[in-house]
Amino acid sequence: MHGASLLRDGVVMLGVGLVFVLLFRRLGLGATLGFLVAGALIGPQAFNLIGDAEGKISVAELGITLLLFIVGLELNLSRLWKMKQDIFAIGLIQVLACGLAITLIVHGVAGFSWQAALVLGFPLALSSTAQVLPMLQSAGRLRTPFGERAFAILLFQDLSIVPLITLVTILSRNPADQQGPPGYLLFIYTVLAITGLVLAGRFLLRPLFRVIGNLGEREMFIFAALFTVTASAALMEYLHLSTALGAFVAGVMLADSPYRHELEADVEPFRTILLGLFFLAVGMLLDIHVIAERPFFVIGMALALIATKAAIIFAIGMAFRMNWRGALALGLLLSQGGEFGFVLFAQAQRAFLIEPAAVSIFSAIVTLSMATTPFLMMLTARFREAPQVTGEREGPRADGANALIVGYGRFGQTVSQMLIAAGIPVTLIDTDIEMIDVAADFGAKVYYGDGTRLDLLRQAGAHEAELILFCIDGDQLDADLNEGVHEAFPKAAIFARTYDRRALVKLKGSPIAGVVREVMESAVKMARMAMDAIDVDPAEADRAEDMYRARDKERLKLQYETGDVRAARDRIITSDEREEIFAATRREIAADADAASESVGAEELGRGQEP
Structure with a gap:
C-alpha cells in the first residue's frame, strides 16, 4: 500500500505540475510559478490530493x-x-x-x-x-x-x-x-x-x-x-x-x-x-x-x-x-x-x-x-525602448535566402557578390543607414538591424539558412555570441571576419566553421607581388611564403592554447635568425608536406580544432 501511495503521489505531482508549467509558460509567467500554483492546489490547504509535504x-x-x-x-x-x-x-x-x-x-x-x-x-x-x-x-x-x-x-x-x-x-x-x-x-x-x-x-x-x-x-x-x-x-x-x-x-x-x-x-x-x-x-x-x-x-x-x-x-x-x-x-x-x-x-x-x-x-x-x-x-x-532613429530603414525579414551576411562594408560586399555569382541567395544586414542608402543606389537590398541579436537573426530567416557570415569590423564577436548563434540556429555554418590575431584568440572554442583575419591574405599577396617585381626566384618566393605560414601557424596555435597574444614571440621571423629558420623550415616542409596539406589552416578555428 505504501508503494502504491508513493506511485499515486508521483503521478499526481508530475501530472498536475506538467499541466500548470505548460500553461504558465504559454502565458509567459515561467515554470517556477507554475510549480508553486500546482503545489498549492494539490496540497492540504486546497484539494488535499497529496500528503507529507515536509x-x-x-x-x-x-x-x-x-x-x-x-x-x-x-x-x-x-x-x-x-x-x-x-x-x-x-x-x-x-x-x-x-x-x-x-x-x-x-x-x-x-x-x-x-x-x-x-x-x-x-x-x-x-x-x-x-x-x-x-x-x-x-x-x-x-x-x-x-x-x-x-x-x-x-x-x-x-x-x-x-x-x-x-x-x-x-x-x-x-x-x-x-x-x-x-x-x-x-x-x-x-x-x-x-x-x-x-x-x-x-x-x-x-x-x-x-x-x-x-x-x-x-x-x-x-x-x-x-x-x-x-x-x-x-x-x-x-x-x-x-x-x-x-x-x-x-x-x-x-x-x-x-x-x-x-x-x-x-x-x-x-x-x-x-x-x-x-x-x-x-x-x-x-x-x-x-x-x-x-x-x-x-x-x-x-x-x-x-x-x-x-x-x-x-x-x-x-x-x-x-x-x-x-x-x-x-x-x-x-x-x-x-x-x-x-x-x-x-x-x-x-x-x-x-x-x-x-x-x-x-x-x-x-x-x-x-x-x-x-x-x-x-x-x-x-517608455523603455529608445525612439526610432530618424530615417531608420526597413528591418530584415525571412526571404528564403541560404546565406545571411551581417555587415555590408568593403569586406561584406566582396563576400556577398561572390556568393551571388555562385547562385547562392543572400540576405544582407547592416546598421549603417548611409551605407544602406548607397547600396540601394547600386541595386543592393540591405536590411537595417543589429545582426548580433538572436531575435533579429531569427526574423531574417536564420532558422532556415545554411550560412551565417559575420563580416562586421572591429572587435564585436566573441565565443559566447557564436555559441548562442549556434545553439539557436544549429543548421547554419558560421563564418566570421576578425580584425587581428587578438580577435581570433577571443573566438577560442567557438562552434564556428571558419575565421578569416581580414588583412592576412592581402598582405601575403602584396609580399609576393613585391618579390616578383625584383625578380626573386619563384621557388625562393614559395619557400619564403611557406616559412611564414608555418611559423605563423605555430605561433597562432600557442596563442590560441594559452589565450596570450604575447606567447611565442620568438617565432616571429627577423633578419638575424633568417638563415637558421630558413634551413629548419625547409626540412620541416619536406618532412611534413602531406600532413601540412591536411591540417587545419591558420584561418580556421572551430570547436575542438587547432589553429
Whole structure:
C-alpha cells in the first residue's frame, strides 16, 4: 500500500505540475510559478490530493544542491575576470542596498525582530534567475551588454546564497544547531573544508574524470557527478555547515576542467526534476488560510518589494553610466523576489528564526512579485525602448535566402557578390543607414538591424539558412555570441571576419566553421607581388611564403592554447635568425608536406580544432 501511495503521489505531482508549467509558460509567467500554483492546489490547504509535504521537500532539496553545483560550474576564472566589475561591484552593491532597505521595511512595517527581518529582507533582495534568463533569451538580449549586466547581477545573487545560508546557521535558535560548534569554529571549518575540497578536486576528481573519459562510459560520468555533489554536501553536513555550500564548491573546483560541459549536461536533468519537485512541495506547504487572512499585507509588501528594488537598481544603473531607459529596464526586470527566497525561508524556519505562517506569507509575496514581472515589462516597453532613429530603414525579414551576411562594408560586399555569382541567395544586414542608402543606389537590398541579436537573426530567416557570415569590423564577436548563434540556429555554418590575431584568440572554442583575419591574405599577396617585381626566384618566393605560414601557424596555435597574444614571440621571423629558420623550415616542409596539406589552416578555428 505504501508503494502504491508513493506511485499515486508521483503521478499526481508530475501530472498536475506538467499541466500548470505548460500553461504558465504559454502565458509567459515561467515554470517556477507554475510549480508553486500546482503545489498549492494539490496540497492540504486546497484539494488535499497529496500528503507529507515536509517529507517530500526534504528529498526535493537535493535539487537546490544540484542547482548550486551547476552555478559553481559556470564560475571559471576567465568568465569571472571578464565580468569582474559588473559581478563584484554592481552585484555586491545591489544585494547590500536592496537587502538593507527591505530589511528595514520588514522590521518597521511588520514588527519582526532584527534577526527575523535580516533572514527575510536579504532573501527578498535576490531576483529570480529561473524567470529572468529565459525572458532575456527569448528577447534575444542575453548576450547584449544589457543582458550581460543583468546576468552578472544574477550571478552575484546566486553566489550570495552561500553566505546567507551561513548567516542563518549562525543566527539559529534551533537547539540542534546550537549544540554544534560555535560561530568562530564554523568559520574555521568552512575555510578548511573549502580548501580540502579544492585540493580533492585538483588531485582526485580531475584524474578520476580523466580515467572515466578515456573509458568512454557516459553512465559513469553521471555516477561520478552525482557522487561528487553528494559527497561534498555530506562533508559539509557532517561539519554542521551548509550542504549547498559543499555542492557549490564542488562545481567551482571543476569549472575549469575539460569535462565541465559534459558534467553540466549530465546533472541538468536531475536538477530540473528535483527543483521542480522542490517548488511543488513549497506550494504544498503554503498556508492559504494565513494568506487569506492578510491579503492587503501580502499585496502591499509585494508592491513595496517591487518598488524598492526597481528604484535602487535604477539608481545603481544610472551611477554606473547606463542610460535611463536601460537602467529602468534593468530595475523592472530584477524587481521580483526569487526562487532562492523559498530556500532561505525554509532554512530560517528550521533555525526557529521565523514561524511557518511567516514562511507562507513571504513565499506568497515572492510568488506575487514574480507574477508581475512579465506584465511590468510589457506595460513599460513603450517608455523603455529608445525612439526610432530618424530615417531608420526597413528591418530584415525571412526571404528564403541560404546565406545571411551581417555587415555590408568593403569586406561584406566582396563576400556577398561572390556568393551571388555562385547562385547562392543572400540576405544582407547592416546598421549603417548611409551605407544602406548607397547600396540601394547600386541595386543592393540591405536590411537595417543589429545582426548580433538572436531575435533579429531569427526574423531574417536564420532558422532556415545554411550560412551565417559575420563580416562586421572591429572587435564585436566573441565565443559566447557564436555559441548562442549556434545553439539557436544549429543548421547554419558560421563564418566570421576578425580584425587581428587578438580577435581570433577571443573566438577560442567557438562552434564556428571558419575565421578569416581580414588583412592576412592581402598582405601575403602584396609580399609576393613585391618579390616578383625584383625578380626573386619563384621557388625562393614559395619557400619564403611557406616559412611564414608555418611559423605563423605555430605561433597562432600557442596563442590560441594559452589565450596570450604575447606567447611565442620568438617565432616571429627577423633578419638575424633568417638563415637558421630558413634551413629548419625547409626540412620541416619536406618532412611534413602531406600532413601540412591536411591540417587545419591558420584561418580556421572551430570547436575542438587547432589553429
